[in-house]
Amino acid sequence: MRTRNLHPSAPPRGGRLRKPSKLRTNTVEIRDLYRIGWNPEVGLNNFRHELVGHFKPQVEQVRAVNHGTFAPDVAAEIEEVQRADLLVFSCPMWWFSLPALLKGGVDRVFTMGVVYGGSVGRFETGGARAAGQAALHDRQY
Template structure:
């Protein structure tokens, strides 16, 4: 096996409509840092490729009776009829050792296009359910995932007693309900708070910090998740 074949792989799924945004610069910085750390980096830019976020009935063969999306996902996996774009993204997801979701935090959660990517690509029968279980029995068990994102609010506003409350409260449904649910070990998130309020010099320093934090996060998992 060659050194290249043995290198770990990272899939970055990026969701920002502006390529000149700080969020996009942050993603590029993370990709470069992971590459320098020995990762083979694959980037999915959802806005650039015009990803359709809606899990729609018409991407599956016609069915009699009520449309049940997860049942149809499972059937499509078993029959080999999964939508071609979904199949491509699913294959890239399954091939990666590390998943990085890159986005601006909108309404305290994922942008719609990224949530839609999860809806369509975290396929029942492909990453959980069917031949797979949940959590440590799911298809992505043994792989790792992390969040890389920006906020509009300051770091102080996302602390206990701050205007919004602890950041962990907002991330639980993503960490536990999406990533750990399909088997991922979730790593520390890398967050830049309020880059729009920074000077150019502060943004440059923040990007440098992001590069270091991403590599550091891949070496240390977060604490055990809360239950319930």
């Protein structure tokens, strides 16, 4: 099993993220979005194709799926998420939501036509890794 742990930032004071002992998996990849300089903003930078008219993110996401025109950073993250059997969002809750950097990761990578909607269908029935699992690990640092 391949596990991908998306994390907005490494724990403070030299702490480290590690594989939970009860997690039965062969590979755990920890993706520290802060360390890689992830841009959380959904915008024109998500795509390599020319935009026409008003910016409508979902319309542009479907166009990028059909023409393979996601920006390289978005395309690479989509590929990694699709390969994962288990996604873990490891973060503190921030005003009843994910921290901004992680929320931006979800917004840019979990795109229409790849994870949900269009010919893909709903996440439960045909989206990215329909047989896979996801978990939200709420931690206080």
